[in-house]
Amino acid sequence: MKIRTKTFLVILTVSVVLSCALSVSHFIYDLLHQENYISYADKTINSFVKWNNNLSDNILTPFSKQYINLKTKYLANVIEKKFITGKNDYSKLKNDKELLDLLIKSTYVGKIQAGYIAVVNTKTDNIILCTDKEDIGISIDSLIRKYPGLKKLNKEIRANNFADGYYTYKPLNSTVDNVEFLSSYILPNSDLAILYSLSLNRYKKPFYAKIQAERKRKQKSIVAEIRTSTYNELKYTAIFSVTIFLVIYLLSIPLALWFSNSITAPIVKLRDKVIKIGKGNFNVNLKIEGSTETKDLIRTFNFLGEELHTYTKDLTKEVRNRERIETELTIARNIQESTLPSIEPDFTSENFQLGAKLLPAAKVAGDFYDFFFIEDKLALVIADVSGKGISAAFFMTMTKSLIANLSLVCSTPKEILSKANNQLSKNNKTFMFTTLFLAIYDPKTGELEYSNAGHENILRIDSEGIITELGNHERMALGFYKNSEYISEKTKLNKGDLLVFFTDGIPDSRSPEKEFYGEERFKKLLKNNRNKTPSEICNIVIEDVKDFENNNLYDDITLMTFKRIG
Amino acid sequence: MDNYITEVRDDKLTFTFQVELDTFTCMELEEGLLELVKNHNGTVVFDMSKVDFVASSFIRLCGATASAIGQENFSLFNLNKNIKKIFKKVGLTSVIKIR
Numbered sequence: 001m002k003i004r005t006k007t008f009l010v011i012l013t014v015s016v017v018l019s020c021a022l023s024v025s026h027f028i029y030d031l032l033h034q035e036n037y038i039s040y041a042d043k044t045i046n047s048f049v050k051w052n053n054n055l056s057d058n059i060l061t062p063f064s065k066q067y068i069n070l071k072t073k074y075l076a077n078v079i080e081k082k083f084i085t086g087k088n089d090y091s092k093l094k095n096d097k098e099l100l101d102l103l104i105k106s107t108y109v110g111k112i113q114a115g116y117i118a119v120v121n122t123k124t125d126n127i128i129l130c131t132d133k134e135d136i137g138i139s140i141d142s143l144i145r146k147y148p149g150l151k152k153l154n155k156e157i158r159a160n161n162f163a164d165g166y167y168t169y170k171p172l173n174s175t176v177d178n179v180e181f182l183s184s185y186i187l188p189n190s191d192l193a194i195l196y197s198l199s200l201n202r203y204k205k206p207f208y209a210k211i212q213a214e215r216k217r218k219q220k221s222i223v224a225e226i227r228t229s230t231y232n233e234l235k236y237t238a239i240f241s242v243t244i245f246l247v248i249y250l251l252s253i254p255l256a257l258w259f260s261n262s263i264t265a266p267i268v269k270l271r272d273k274v275i276k277i278g279k280g281n282f283n284v285n286l287k288i289e290g291s292t293e294t295k296d297l298i299r300t301f302n303f304l305g306e307e308l309h310t311y312t313k314d315l316t317k318e319v320r321n322r323e324r325i326e327t328e329l330t331i332a333r334n335i336q337e338s339t340l341p342s343i344e345p346d347f348t349s350e351n352f353q354l355g356a357k358l359l360p361a362a363k364v365a366g367d368f369y370d371f372f373f374i375e376d377k378l379a380l381v382i383a384d385v386s387g388k389g390i391s392a393a394f395f396m397t398m399t400k401s402l403i404a405n406l407s408l409v410c411s412t413p414k415e416i417l418s419k420a421n422n423q424l425s426k427n428n429k430t431f432m433f434t435t436l437f438l439a440i441y442d443p444k445t446g447e448l449e450y451s452n453a454g455h456e457n458i459l460r461i462d463s464e465g466i467i468t469e470l471g472n473h474e475r476m477a478l479g480f481y482k483n484s485e486y487i488s489e490k491t492k493l494n495k496g497d498l499l500v501f502f503t504d505g506i507p508d509s510r511s512p513e514k515e516f517y518g519e520e521r522f523k524k525l526l527k528n529n530r531n532k533t534p535s536e537i538c539n540i541v542i543e544d545v546k547d548f549e550n551n552n553l554y555d556d557i558t559l560m561t562f563k564r565i566g
Numbered sequence: 567m568d569n570y571i572t573e574v575r576d577d578k579l580t581f582t583f584q585v586e587l588d589t590f591t592c593m594e595l596e597e598g599l600l601e602l603v604k605n606h607n608g609t610v611v612f613d614m615s616k617v618d619f620v621a622s623s624f625i626r627l628c629g630a631t632a633s634a635i636g637q638e639n640f641s642l643f644n645l646n647k648n649i650k651k652i653f654k655k656v657g658l659t660s661v662i663k664i665r
Binding site: 454504 | 588589592593619621622623625626627629630633654655656657658659660661
């Protein structure tokens with residue numbers, strides 16, 4: 001997935017999650033508080049109802065007192081009329097059903113019987129009429145026995161001789177709230193008294209029932225209203241939340257696109273430039289923009305681009321230089337190889353055979369071999385210049401020419417070396433030098449005259465395989481010090497004698513395990529192959545050394561072989 | 567590893583070579599070594615105790631050192647048998663002090 005897409009999705013997801021969280025939390029908050037609203041409303045209503053009840057009590061209590069007073073007086077007036085009409089006959093009153101019904105009806109408040117009315121003959125203490133039919137005809141004492149709670153009231157009434165009055169009392173075992181009122185009234189011109197007792201609670205009950213019903217209705221209505229209101233609010237909240245979510249979501253899309261672009265655009269540009277660099281176009285310089293990290297990245301990239309550009313330019317230049325040098329070295333090597341003498345056809349003879357091989361470690365060699373005729377004698381030269389490469393090759397060419405030229409004018413090897421040394425050591429500030437072995441063979445006599453300037457001794461192997469070293473002179477290599485002295489020695493070669501000229505590259509060759517090839521191995525190989533031709537011997541030795549070094553040449557390897565055959 | 571360690575005691579500058587002195591190593595150390603030699607007033611000694619092999623380039627370096635400081639002020643010591651043989655072969659034992 002591209003970084004731009006990733007950034008976009010991350011920003012979008014964060015926006016969506018945030019808006020969802022905001023909406024849901026708002027919704028949950030309202031939902032949780034809905035019950036609180038209802039509870040609070042309920043408490044308020046209850047409190048209001050309580051206040052209302054108290055208010056009702058305060059209103060109803062005096063009203064009820066007034067009510068029974070008026071009612072008692074009204075009934076007393078009715079009874080008085082009936083009593084007068086009945087010519088003061090108590091028995092007529094006692095049997096007046098109409099009156100009894102009126103009394104009973106008067107005890108009702110709505111459908112609840114809240115009162116108790118008794119018409120008492122104060123003289124006989126008998127109850128003549130009573131709304132409780134069971135009490136008709138019984139005495140006040142009997143009534144008190146029936147309702148012991150009236151004992152105290154009875155005393156108070158009697159103390160007042162049933163005079164008009166108003167009493168508040170509590171029937172026995174009644175609750176605190178169960179207060180009853182009693183109104184007493186003496187009918188004029190008779191012994192009759194009317195007692196009207198009213199239970200305040202019963203009196204209030206219908207009113208309270210109405211109030212309670214109204215309260216419940218109102219409460220229900222208010223709760224329903226709150227529920228509707230909160231439901232509506234929740235609905236609005238939900239709509240609001242969804243709207244907010246949609247708005248944030250819609251806004252977050254371009255915002256996320258813009259933001260992800262602002263992050264990724266410089267990186268995308270960077271990537272495009274990297275691709276260009278990958279194709280070899282290093283000339284890039286990106287505009288520094290984006291976040292701090294991106295700016296740092298671009299700065300680093302620009303720096304790297306410049307460095308790479310410079311490096312590539314330098315490298316290209318270097319490669320060109322190397323190619324040029326390589327070409328020149330190849331030419332130099334070809335020239336050097338062309339200066340080495342070829343055996344065929346000039347150096348084939350019935351008297352001797354020659355073989356030679358040179359393997360340079362570098363492009364051009366510091367070793368060389370040479371053979372040439374000085375009149376009818378054969379000169380054999382092998383040399384090893386210090387160091388490697390061009391400087392060694394240059395010194396080698398100079399030495400080779402010098403030896404060849406001096407051979408024409410000098411009569412002995414030591415004289416040739418001495419004069420060559422004087423030439424080479426002249427102004428030799430770099431102290432280049434060469435070891436060199438020069439031998440001059442006379443095919444007529446088989447005589448060999450030789451001189452050694454610091455070079456490896458040559459090996460002589462006779463037909464029996466006996467090896468002797470020639471040239472152990474310990475004389476100065478050519479080029480060091482002027483006027484160094486050299487010596488010449490002479491020996492006579494027999495038929496089948498093999499001479500081996502070599503450079504130290506052979507015994508000093510090393511295996512990958514850093515073991516030296518060594519003179520012993522070299523001599524043994526020569527001895528075992530002495531009957532082969534000089535060329536074959538050269539090939540055998542060179543191949544053996546190459547194998548030993550695992551084809552990793554450490555130094556120039558030069559080998560020249562000579563065999564007297566006639 | 568450094569190619570050599572130098573030590574100056576009194577007027578004697580000693581180079582103790584730490585590695586094989588093949589052609590490439592000699593080319594690498596030649597310039598710096600000759601610079602030190604030329605700036606030194608006194609004798610110069612090459613300690614060869616840790617060297618098993620020398621290329622002909624090292625012989626050239628010895629020649630250059632002897633030339634820069636004077637033959638009488640230059641010496642080599644602790645040479646193994648093979649290296650001593652090389653110096654003998656090229657005839658330098660007569661001009662360079664080998665101990």
